[in-house]
Amino acid sequence: MRDPRFDILFESVKIGPKTTKNRFYQVPHCTALGTFSPHATAKFREIKAEGGWGVVNTELCMIHPSSDSSPSGGERLWSDDDKPGLQLMVEAVQKHGALAGCELTHQGALAGNRMSRERPMSASPRPAMDVPAVVRQMDKQDISDVRRWHRAAARRARDIGFDIVYVYASHMMGLPGDFITQRVNRRTDEYGGVIENRARLLRELIEDTKEEIGSDCAVAVRFGVDEGLGDAGYTCSGDGRRVVEMLAELPDLWDVNVQNINLDVMTARFADEGWQEPFTAFVKQVTSKPVVAVGRYTSPDRMVSLIKNGLVDLIGAARPSIADPFLPKKIEEGRIEDIRECIGCNTCLSMQYMGGAIRCTQNPTTGEEWRRGWHPERVPAKMSDERILVIGGGPAGLEATLTLGRRGYSVALSERSNFLGGRSVLESALPGLSTYRRVADYRIGQIHKLANVDIYLGSEIQASDVADFDFTTIVVATGSTWDRDGIGKANRFPVNGWDQPHVITPDDVMAGRTIEGPVVINDDEGYYLGGVIAEKLAKQGLDVTLLTPDPEPSPLLKYTSEREAVHQTLLKLGVKLVTARRLVEIGADEVEAHCIYTGKAIRLPAAIVVMICLRSPNDGLLHDLRKTVAENSPMFTVHAIGDCFAPGTVADAVHSGHRFGREMDQTPIGDINYLIEKPFVRDPNGWDQFASRR
Ligand code: ADP
Ligand code: SF4
Numbered sequence: 001m002r003d004p005r006f007d008i009l010f011e012s013v014k015i016g017p018k019t020t021k022n023r024f025y026q027v028p029h030c031t032a033l034g035t036f037s038p039h040a041t042a043k044f045r046e047i048k049a050e051g052g053w054g055v056v057n058t059e060l061c062m063i064h065p066s067s068d069s070s071p072s073g074g075e076r077l078w079s080d081d082d083k084p085g086l087q088l089m090v091e092a093v094q095k096h097g098a099l100a101g102c103e104l105t106h107q108g109a110l111a112g113n114r115m116s117r118e119r120p121m122s123a124s125p126r127p128a129m130d131v132p133a134v135v136r137q138m139d140k141q142d143i144s145d146v147r148r149w150h151r152a153a154a155r156r157a158r159d160i161g162f163d164i165v166y167v168y169a170s171h172m173m174g175l176p177g178d179f180i181t182q183r184v185n186r187r188t189d190e191y192g193g194v195i196e197n198r199a200r201l202l203r204e205l206i207e208d209t210k211e212e213i214g215s216d217c218a219v220a221v222r223f224g225v226d227e228g229l230g231d232a233g234y235t236c237s238g239d240g241r242r243v244v245e246m247l248a249e250l251p252d253l254w255d256v257n258v259q260n261i262n263l264d265v266m267t268a269r270f271a272d273e274g275w276q277e278p279f280t281a282f283v284k285q286v287t288s289k290p291v292v293a294v295g296r297y298t299s300p301d302r303m304v305s306l307i308k309n310g311l312v313d314l315i316g317a318a319r320p321s322i323a324d325p326f327l328p329k330k331i332e333e334g335r336i337e338d339i340r341e342c343i344g345c346n347t348c349l350s351m352q353y354m355g356g357a358i359r360c361t362q363n364p365t366t367g368e369e370w371r372r373g374w375h376p377e378r379v380p381a382k383m384s385d386e387r388i389l390v391i392g393g394g395p396a397g398l399e400a401t402l403t404l405g406r407r408g409y410s411v412a413l414s415e416r417s418n419f420l421g422g423r424s425v426l427e428s429a430l431p432g433l434s435t436y437r438r439v440a441d442y443r444i445g446q447i448h449k450l451a452n453v454d455i456y457l458g459s460e461i462q463a464s465d466v467a468d469f470d471f472t473t474i475v476v477a478t479g480s481t482w483d484r485d486g487i488g489k490a491n492r493f494p495v496n497g498w499d500q501p502h503v504i505t506p507d508d509v510m511a512g513r514t515i516e517g518p519v520v521i522n523d524d525e526g527y528y529l530g531g532v533i534a535e536k537l538a539k540q541g542l543d544v545t546l547l548t549p550d551p552e553p554s555p556l557l558k559y560t561s562e563r564e565a566v567h568q569t570l571l572k573l574g575v576k577l578v579t580a581r582r583l584v585e586i587g588a589d590e591v592e593a594h595c596i597y598t599g600k601a602i603r604l605p606a607a608i609v610v611m612i613c614l615r616s617p618n619d620g621l622l623h624d625l626r627k628t629v630a631e632n633s634p635m636f637t638v639h640a641i642g643d644c645f646a647p648g649t650v651a652d653a654v655h656s657g658h659r660f661g662r663e664m665d666q667t668p669i670g671d672i673n674y675l676i677e678k679p680f681v682r683d684p685n686g687w688d689q690f691a692s693r694r
Helices: 004-010 038-050 080-094 140-159 175-180 200-213 239-247 300-308 319-323 327-332 347-354 395-407 422-427 434-447 506-510 528-539 563-572 620-632 650-663
Strands: 024-026 055-062 099-105 134-137 164-169 218-226 253-258 291-293 314-317 387-391 410-414 453-456 473-476 480-482 519-523 544-547 576-578 581-586 590-595 601-605 608-612 615-617 637-640
Touching: 004 300, 004 327, 038 055, 038 080, 055 080, 055 164, 080 099, 080 140, 099 140, 099 218, 140 164, 140 200, 164 175, 164 200, 175 200, 200 218, 200 239, 218 239, 300 314, 314 319, 387 395, 395 410, 395 422, 395 434, 395 650, 422 434, 422 650, 434 650, 473 620, 480 506, 506 528, 506 608, 519 528, 528 544, 528 563, 528 608, 620 637
Parallel strands: 024 055, 024 314, 055 099, 099 164, 164 218, 218 253, 253 291, 291 314, 387 410, 387 473, 410 453, 473 637, 519 544, 519 608, 544 576
Antiparallel strands: 480 615, 581 590, 590 601
């Protein structure tokens, strides 16, 4: 069934004493499930092994309490107490013929140690990350301690069955990386100065690990070959290359990327598939060991060319493996069109930074594999002969339709407009968001394969229509509308002057409303749309001011690693950034804003004001239908999903639609029927439960 041109992707690769079954390599990536829930971690990784990934790695796995990643979940092998949790994952992954890898880590300067209260340490003193402290300089005893801890953690990893054990020196989160960059390392001893000295700790850790477990496990190195800072850091043509040259044959595998995490995990808004190739391409030329690199690869043809052109031996993936854990299997089975492509939005990553567990815009089952028992490719068969009407074909309605259709229910999807996809399609026309279309495209493609689903475009449903049909379940997925009145974080009451014709919303911008400057964008949301609309209008040549009550534009994008890129883009385009100011009054051709600290007023010229504040559910139809149910007791039930239930992210809408599709026939509580009694299982082995059983 497999197209022979993809055969090369299914060749095995020898990594030290281990051999992979194919070239699909899930590189280490964070989930924040780690110690929160070992069972959830095991299932999350197992699903990828089941989906065909030849290698499945952990997230960062801390070797000692002096590297404590709390409150982010992460993994730990601080002591033998931590072994049982990770052993669940090893067994789950290996069951499917995949190799299990463990990314041993000491975070060095980046370790916050909020829980352990150990003092962060690194090559040289520097400000600690997000904690008011100074990172202390390591002395020789500290270096020898770290080497001893790393050896001990490697033994633990080997003892619980890991096939691959990492030495981690990337993302400015791995201690050996701190030593390599002169931005951190100002030492004058044999660990400072020339690159041979600065790479000494990395060399020692590789040698220690090889010596300790090298005959049982493959030893991999994850190294950021370029800091991505030009002359301000080391580069892949300078010291980054030199490190790989010096240590070329020492590890069993090179896993290479860009050192700066914000550049390594760039969103589709700022980087295309494979943007790291110029940095990592040299590595295969200087080592005979297998090389893996990432680049948000979702196209099998691109993967083949990477191998054929000698850039890598293994296709590294974090996000593409989250969006579609079955990507390798789909290629193997000749089902390319079934691949659920990552949209490069970094919702997955943001939750890790915020302290919650992983989630994904494209794959609603992410993180839910164990606690809700959701499989990305399998749904339970229908439990009744319900006939279901889904009203609204945005992300929520499409996902509910797909899930219900796959379960075998008879489903009709009515969409008022002449296209499916709702906000994911509308937003995809904005700068940098074209991949958002994939949310709709994947679902439409899959729904078209289902004979039990009918789609009606240009079909606006009113409550009075429904009585004429014989549906037994009505799902209202009519989305939400941006408010114009300015109520939000900064304003508890409508802003004076909000109801003038030149006060508009993102809905008007996306609908193609003609806009003349000067424009003030009042961004009280702090997510991506404010910056994206500013970019769009500035590119049209308009005079644009981004006004926000927050101390910086788009503050929530620090969680998607886009903060710097957004700032750079807006500043380059000449967008004026007015921060920490609350919009108070909208006049005919100017607005008044007050400093949120002093109340001092400023005035900004504004022919158009774009309000990005709250969104209100489009729930008129929902209420009408509920009234019909209350008054006439018809033979149908009514439910709200997605933004119509509660406006949120596209990921929230997809999750809501999926959840309804799975849970609608379970015992309900409350008047929103899909709130069921026990929505998810809690892990008795979460946090330090394993340790406390000593
Ligand atoms: P969500 O993110 O919750 O899926 P969207 O706003 O993206 O929400 O999508 C809602 C969809 O519902 C839009 O495509 C809109 O055209 C459609 N819609 C809204 N009201 C009706 C209605 N009365 N009948 C049919 N479709 C509707
Ligand atoms: Fe890709 Fe977005 Fe899913 Fe992350 S959340 S895997 S970036 S689609």
